[in-house]
Structure formats: C-alpha cells, structure tokens
Amino acid sequence: MHLSPVLFLNIGLMAMLIVVAIAVVRMRSLFAIVMLQGVYSLLSAVWFVSLDAVDVAFTEAAVGAGVSTVLMLGAMLLTDRDVKPIATKQKLGPLLVVIVTGVAMFYAIGDMPAYGDGMSPANAYIGAEYIEATKREIFLPNVVTAVLASYRGYDTFGETVVIFMAGLGVLLLLGLNGNAGQWRAKPNGRNIAKNVTPPRKHIEEAEEKPKVKKTRKAAKPRVRKKS
Amino acid sequence: MRKSAAILLLVLVLYWFTLSGYFDHTVLFVTGGLSVLAVVGLAARMNILDDETTPYFRFKSIGYFVWLFKEIVKANMAVVKAVLSPDMEISPSMFKVKMDHGTDLGRTTFANSITLTPGTISVEMEDGEILVHALLEEMTDLEGFKEMGVRSGKAVADPMNYVPKLAAKPKATKKRKGS
Amino acid sequence: MNPHVILRVVAKMLIPLIALFAFYVQFHGDFGPGGGFQAGVIFASSIILYALIFGMAAAKKAMPPSWVRIGMSLGVLLYGGTGVATWLLGGNFLDYTRFAPESTHAAGQHWGIFSVELGVLCTVACAMLAIFYAFGSRVQDLSDEDW
Amino acid sequence: MTLEIIQLVVSGAFLISGVFFVLAGAVGVLRLPDFYTRMHAAGMTDTLGAEFIIFGLMVQAGFTQTSLKLFLIAFLLFLTSPTASHAVADAAHHAGLKPLLGKFRAPNPAEVKANKVEKH
Structure with a gap:
C-alpha cells in the first residue's frame, strides 16, 4: 500500500x-x-x-x-x-x-480486494460487463443510471415501492394532516387532538377562525337588501 | 407581480443553461422549458412572486459587491491579526444600530452585509434596529455602518433615511479567563 | 410583524433555485450524477424550506396534501405502467427496447429510463413531503418560546 | 505557456490564502472565549476562506462552464452563510445566552501555571 x-x-x-x-x-x-x-x-x-x-x-x-x-x-x-x-x-x-x-x-x-482493484470479483465479471454493455446497448454516459434504471429495473422498482410503503405507513399511523384516529377529522390540519398537545392559545384562535368567515358571509345579503 | 414573474423566468432560464451546458439536446431543451415553467408556477402558488424574490440584475449592486468585498478583506485582516496574536486583545461589545431602509430587502441586505464582514454579526433585527455584536473596538465605529447602510440602500434602490444611533452603550463587565 | 425578516427574504430567493436544481438533477441523470431519488429529495426540501419559513398552512396551500397523496401513488403507477406497456408491446416486463425496436441509438432505452425516473421522482418527492406533513401537522406551529 | 504559468501562480496564491483564512478561523474558534466571539472566527472561514478557494478553482478552470458553476456556488455562499450565521446568533440570543462583554486578553501561560500550582 x-x-x-x-x-x-x-x-x-x-x-x-x-x-x-x-x-x-x-x-x-x-x-x-x-x-x-x-x-x-x-x-x-x-x-x-x-x-x-x-x-x-x-x-x-x-x-x-x-x-x-x-x-x-x-x-x-x-x-x-x-x-x-x-x-x-x-x-x-x-x-x-x-x-x-x-x-x-x-x-x-x-x-x-485492494481499493480500485480491477481484478476483484465485483469489478472483473459483472461490473466490467455492465460498463461494456452500456456503451453498446444503451448509449448513456452515466453507467450508474443505466444500471439503476435499465439493467436493475426490477430492483429500482422494488426500492420505489419501499419508499411508497414507508410514506403510506406513516400516513396510516399519523394521517396526512396529523389527525389519523380522530373521529372528527378537520381539513388542513387545523384541529389537532387535544390529548396529543395541551391546548394553547393559538390552537383556540385557530378554531375560532371559521366563525369570522360565517359573519362575513352573513354580511353580504345585508348589502343586497339595501341596494 | 407579472414583472417579477418575467424576471424570475429569465433568471431561471439562464440558471438552467449555466447548470446544464447542453444547448443542442432536444429532450433537455423541452424538459428545461417545462421545468422552468413549473417552478414559476410553484412560485406563484407559494405567493413569493414579488420584488424580494428577484433582486438579481441590478447593475448598481455590482459596484456595491465590489466595495463590500474590499471591506470584507480589510475586516478579515483585522480579525486574523487579533486572533493570531499571542495576547489576543479583543473587546466584544453589543450595541444597536438604528437605520430605516424602506423595504425588507434593504434591511436584509444591510444586515447580511454586517454579518458578512467578519468581526460584526447582526444578532437580532426588529423593524429598523439591528443588534450588532462586534469583536473589536474599532468595529463599533458608526461612520462605517452609516456608509454601509447608505451604500446597501442604494444598491437595492430603497427609499432610505438613515439615522445612526448608538441606542445602548455596551456594558463593560470585566471578566477574565482563568482568574 | 414577522421577526424572521432576513430568513424570509433569503429563503424567497433560494426556493425557486432549489426547485429548479431538482429538475436539473432529474433530467441530467443520464449524463452525470443524479436521478429520480436525489431529485425527489431536493424538490421536497425546497417545499420543506418554504414550510419552515412560512408555516405549515401556507405550504399546504402551495402543495396540497391531496396532490401529495395522489403523486405518491402516481409515481409507482408510472413505473409499473412503463413495465406493463412494454409487456403489451410484446416484450418482457421493463424491456424498454420495445418502445423503439428499430432505433440504432437505443432510443427505446432512453424513453424507458426517462419515464421510470419520472416515476421515481414523483414517489420520492411526495413520500418525503407526506412524512413531513404527517409529523409536522401533529404539532401546532411552535412559537419561539417553546424551544 | 506563460499564460499557464500565470494561471497556476494566481490560482495557487488564491488557494493558499484561502487555506490560510480557514486555518486562522479554526484557530480562532479554539482560542476565543465565548459563543458569539467564536462565531466571528467561524464567519471568517465561510467568507474569505471559502470564497478565495473557489476563486482559485475558478482561475484554474479558466473560461469554462465549470467556472460559471463555481461562481454560482460562490454567489450562493455569499447569500446563505451570513443568513445562517444570523439565524444561529439570533437563536442563541433568544435562548438567553449572555455574551461576554468588555475587554479581554488571553491568559498568560505563566499566570495559568502559577494558578494551578496555587490550587494544588
């Protein structure tokens, strides 16, 4: 060395x-x-x-x-x-x-095998074959992509599914809005279960917001009546 | 908003070609155009299409950056000298610099310039006041801040009215290591 | 007023650049390092940066949870669909040469790799965002005092 | 030929000065007394240290796409590193970390030794 x-x-x-x-x-x-x-x-x-x-x-x-x-x-x-x-x-x-x-x-x-040894089992047989075949069959400069997406396409499909399953598992446990398992699910993650985090001021404020919208809607007809 | 969308589009196209370097590849050309449009659309959805997002391409600001770089080199020399000398005589202090750039962009440029110059860090910014931590005594000089404030204001074209003021004098708490 | 003025302004400049960099990594995966996995994570990180600065609700407005949910499965569908398409064209599963059997420069391979990587981008970006949304929405927006 | 030599010398000078500032920053982080003063030393590494190294590489790359990309990196560093420094300092200030103020001198080695002897 x-x-x-x-x-x-x-x-x-x-x-x-x-x-x-x-x-x-x-x-x-x-x-x-x-x-x-x-x-x-x-x-x-x-x-x-x-x-x-x-x-x-x-x-x-x-x-x-x-x-x-x-x-x-x-x-x-x-x-x-x-x-x-x-x-x-x-x-x-x-x-x-x-x-x-x-x-x-x-x-x-x-x-x-020594680092960078061309005759090591990993490099000599299938590795060299992939590098040669990529030039001949796929015409891509980046051999890694050719191996990843084409020669080992099944493998990568599996990996993608694994990532999908990881996301799905978290969604099943927590929910996309963090409210899985709550019987009153509310959109956009506004309502968080009170037993998860202790109620704070801003949670209460967030829950009061819909009321403001209602009053706005109620205000509209009044204008119409006047006109 | 439409103007900054156009600027952003132009910047992103230039950015894409800088990164890519392939001008004659059809697939990359098409995907590049689509990606630029997608990113502009995303920026529109995020509501970040305004002057703050696209402050690039102000020719005035190039001169400012050259001046700033000179200042950075000068300040670096001072800090290196202080740090490497065996005595290491420093006098850390904290004080407020009051200045009022009209826009958040101007404030950010000024505060980041302060932080970029070694020896001074903008610790906190509230409205027009920046809390600055300085390493050496010579860096508490308000004239320097004033010049930097005026120049940074000009660089990003701000209506600006600068009032330098040492709001709180640094408290001298005599502390020595090892004693 | 938002106390994080500097962070906000700089993040606003950076977010489009990060997002476009993700697409650059995605589409130049054939020529240099990169590909769907990296691009997906970088794209997700641009949205996560937005969420960290402007809050979860704003991020959910820009990138709705329903998009995330659909995109996650759409990516797997695109990948598997490519395989099924080659199947229908008379080849094996994921045998991309079927897309352009007569091409001398392996155009079929290029198209196959392109669509497969697009599927990976979709799934990875949306799965990362889904996990981020799931954990992030569980806690109400933290104020600075909580740290 | 001469152009190549000039290129080599200029890029070498940039690289060496960049490495010098990075080293000085590292020494500063070790020597300075408290968090805020250490941040000044750390800032030195990511302004002039990193920028000079990138400039050196740019000179070596010449007028190519690589040097444009390096310029982009330098620009992003210019934008992000002060922001990160500010964020960290702001967080420390909010968390209530008190800065060490006033005059400060490095302790004399002889003095430190004497102190230690007294304690024993």
Missing part, C-alpha cells in the same frame, strides 16, 4: 466518522444527536466523493443531511427532548453482539 494524500484524507475522514459516532452514542440530548447525525451524513458524503462514488455522495448529502434531519426534528417534537439513560446491565448484550460483529469484520478485511 503506497502512501498518498487520498489515503490520509480517507483515514482522517474515517477517524472523524468514528468520533462523531461515539459522540452520538454518548449524547443525552436528542437535539444534539439529530444534529450530529447530519454531521455524520455530510462526512460520509465527503468520504464517498473521495471514493469516486459521486451518485451515492449526492444521495447521502440530500437525504441524510438534508431531509432526514428535518424529519428527525419533526419526530423529536412528538417525544422527549432527552434520552432516558439505560442501565449498564442492559448494555452488555448489545456490546457482546457489537464486539463479535466487529471481530468478524476485522477478520474479513484480510480477504478484501
């Missing part, structure tokens, strides 16, 4: 990832954890760029650091702001699992 700037960059990024991961595990404040997860996503996106996997980096930056942070914050608002501490005894089981998995992974490193 020769020393190159990219190697140092990769080592540095991996070290930062590990530090952030440890910080996420040890933090108690959920808000900080969500933010650190965004940092983790951005770091791994940078790492993917250094591995020349720009498509994956793009997705990681957009999904991991962008949208999922917002979604996590939204979910966090419905729960506590802090993590409940876990007893040390309960941590022993997971620790054992992690140690065994880690040892197995370190053992597997020995069999891993």
Whole structure:
C-alpha cells in the first residue's frame, strides 16, 4: 500500500466518522444527536466523493443531511427532548453482539480486494460487463443510471415501492394532516387532538377562525337588501 | 407581480443553461422549458412572486459587491491579526444600530452585509434596529455602518433615511479567563 | 410583524433555485450524477424550506396534501405502467427496447429510463413531503418560546 | 505557456490564502472565549476562506462552464452563510445566552501555571 494524500484524507475522514459516532452514542440530548447525525451524513458524503462514488455522495448529502434531519426534528417534537439513560446491565448484550460483529469484520478485511482493484470479483465479471454493455446497448454516459434504471429495473422498482410503503405507513399511523384516529377529522390540519398537545392559545384562535368567515358571509345579503 | 414573474423566468432560464451546458439536446431543451415553467408556477402558488424574490440584475449592486468585498478583506485582516496574536486583545461589545431602509430587502441586505464582514454579526433585527455584536473596538465605529447602510440602500434602490444611533452603550463587565 | 425578516427574504430567493436544481438533477441523470431519488429529495426540501419559513398552512396551500397523496401513488403507477406497456408491446416486463425496436441509438432505452425516473421522482418527492406533513401537522406551529 | 504559468501562480496564491483564512478561523474558534466571539472566527472561514478557494478553482478552470458553476456556488455562499450565521446568533440570543462583554486578553501561560500550582 503506497502512501498518498487520498489515503490520509480517507483515514482522517474515517477517524472523524468514528468520533462523531461515539459522540452520538454518548449524547443525552436528542437535539444534539439529530444534529450530529447530519454531521455524520455530510462526512460520509465527503468520504464517498473521495471514493469516486459521486451518485451515492449526492444521495447521502440530500437525504441524510438534508431531509432526514428535518424529519428527525419533526419526530423529536412528538417525544422527549432527552434520552432516558439505560442501565449498564442492559448494555452488555448489545456490546457482546457489537464486539463479535466487529471481530468478524476485522477478520474479513484480510480477504478484501485492494481499493480500485480491477481484478476483484465485483469489478472483473459483472461490473466490467455492465460498463461494456452500456456503451453498446444503451448509449448513456452515466453507467450508474443505466444500471439503476435499465439493467436493475426490477430492483429500482422494488426500492420505489419501499419508499411508497414507508410514506403510506406513516400516513396510516399519523394521517396526512396529523389527525389519523380522530373521529372528527378537520381539513388542513387545523384541529389537532387535544390529548396529543395541551391546548394553547393559538390552537383556540385557530378554531375560532371559521366563525369570522360565517359573519362575513352573513354580511353580504345585508348589502343586497339595501341596494 | 407579472414583472417579477418575467424576471424570475429569465433568471431561471439562464440558471438552467449555466447548470446544464447542453444547448443542442432536444429532450433537455423541452424538459428545461417545462421545468422552468413549473417552478414559476410553484412560485406563484407559494405567493413569493414579488420584488424580494428577484433582486438579481441590478447593475448598481455590482459596484456595491465590489466595495463590500474590499471591506470584507480589510475586516478579515483585522480579525486574523487579533486572533493570531499571542495576547489576543479583543473587546466584544453589543450595541444597536438604528437605520430605516424602506423595504425588507434593504434591511436584509444591510444586515447580511454586517454579518458578512467578519468581526460584526447582526444578532437580532426588529423593524429598523439591528443588534450588532462586534469583536473589536474599532468595529463599533458608526461612520462605517452609516456608509454601509447608505451604500446597501442604494444598491437595492430603497427609499432610505438613515439615522445612526448608538441606542445602548455596551456594558463593560470585566471578566477574565482563568482568574 | 414577522421577526424572521432576513430568513424570509433569503429563503424567497433560494426556493425557486432549489426547485429548479431538482429538475436539473432529474433530467441530467443520464449524463452525470443524479436521478429520480436525489431529485425527489431536493424538490421536497425546497417545499420543506418554504414550510419552515412560512408555516405549515401556507405550504399546504402551495402543495396540497391531496396532490401529495395522489403523486405518491402516481409515481409507482408510472413505473409499473412503463413495465406493463412494454409487456403489451410484446416484450418482457421493463424491456424498454420495445418502445423503439428499430432505433440504432437505443432510443427505446432512453424513453424507458426517462419515464421510470419520472416515476421515481414523483414517489420520492411526495413520500418525503407526506412524512413531513404527517409529523409536522401533529404539532401546532411552535412559537419561539417553546424551544 | 506563460499564460499557464500565470494561471497556476494566481490560482495557487488564491488557494493558499484561502487555506490560510480557514486555518486562522479554526484557530480562532479554539482560542476565543465565548459563543458569539467564536462565531466571528467561524464567519471568517465561510467568507474569505471559502470564497478565495473557489476563486482559485475558478482561475484554474479558466473560461469554462465549470467556472460559471463555481461562481454560482460562490454567489450562493455569499447569500446563505451570513443568513445562517444570523439565524444561529439570533437563536442563541433568544435562548438567553449572555455574551461576554468588555475587554479581554488571553491568559498568560505563566499566570495559568502559577494558578494551578496555587490550587494544588
């Protein structure tokens, strides 16, 4: 293995990832954890760029650091702001699992092909075939899209359905207006169940708004009578 | 609204070609046109089609940006010197700068210019007052703010009447680390 | 008056640019990095930015929940429909060459990939928005003091 | 040939000064005493640091589409980074974080040592 700037960059990024991961595990404040997860996503996106996997980096930056942070914050608002501490005894089981998995992974490193090795199983057979066939059959500069949408079209269909199911599951549980399971559903999310959030002033104000509309409607005929 | 829609359309078309770089590809041409129209439609649905959305293309503002960049370089030098010197003599202070640009766009330009210049951050903005946190003593100089306010007002073409005023004098709470 | 003047003005400038960037990523997926998944998330993030600045009700006016609900399933329909169309044209499921069997430059493949990616865009953008709407509407608009 | 050399030198100068400002910002974040003063140092990295690096890359790219795209990035940074700084500072102010005001000097290493010895 020769020393190159990219190697140092990769080592540095991996070290930062590990530090952030440890910080996420040890933090108690959920808000900080969500933010650190965004940092983790951005770091791994940078790492993917250094591995020349720009498509994956793009997705990681957009999904991991962008949208999922917002979604996590939204979910966090419905729960506590802090993590409940876990007893040390309960941590022993997971620790054992992690140690065994880690040892197995370190053992597997020995069999891993070198980074960028053209003769590795992943690159030599089907990978090279896809790259060759894309030039011949699909005429697209971006092989990733050709593989994703054409050669592995079934796969991507499955992925799309998975995302659809995720959205559907959340909708079934919470409702698009956040009012699933309430017997009096009101449009545009105005009426939120009172047992979910304690009534505040602005909720009451929001409920009073329809009354104003009624008075406006009632005012119209009066004008007509005058004329 | 119609005027800003037209400006937005033009800006988005330029933006699309800057990003794309393909001028002779039919599919990209058609999809680009459709996407620009879709985005303008979305902006119309969002009610954000007004002068604030499209402040691009004011030739006056180019001169302002050049001046601002010069200021940023100057301020950067000062901050770097303060931070890297072994003594690190700084005197953080908070004060209010009162100014009245006619529009929110002018206020935003002014506040963002303050933040862009290192050593000063606009912490809070209420109507015409900006609460500024400054790192060094020389940055509390109101003349500088006045010039920046006037220039930023001109850059975005605001009716503006500027009243610089140190509303609250910085309280000196003597605190030293380690003591 | 809205206290977040600066945020509002800057967000107003950024939202159209982000939305168009999503479409750029979508339609240039054939030539560079990008595609339906990324574009969908970026488009959703432009609407989420709008919702964060102007409030959930305004966002729901601009992008009604019914659109989101329809778009989510429309995307899957478009993807599956492409497959069924190739089926009806006499090929296998998702065998795009059937769209233009005689083309020497694989135009059929291009059209197939185009429509499939469009389906992915629809589903991903709308699913993200649906999840955001579902979580965000559960809590009434927070005032600054609640933080 | 000479044009290439000029291009290389100019872009190198931009890149080096950009990296210098980023480093100075990092040192400032570590050295400065409280949140608000640290934000000044952080602002240094995302104004001149980032802009100079992007300018250096633009010079290296020459008159191409790449440098137009880099200009777009620079413009977006110009627009968003002060907004983000303002949002963070505003949030801290609203949350009631009191700024450290008045004159401040870095503690002398000898003084700190003496303090430590006294405590022991």
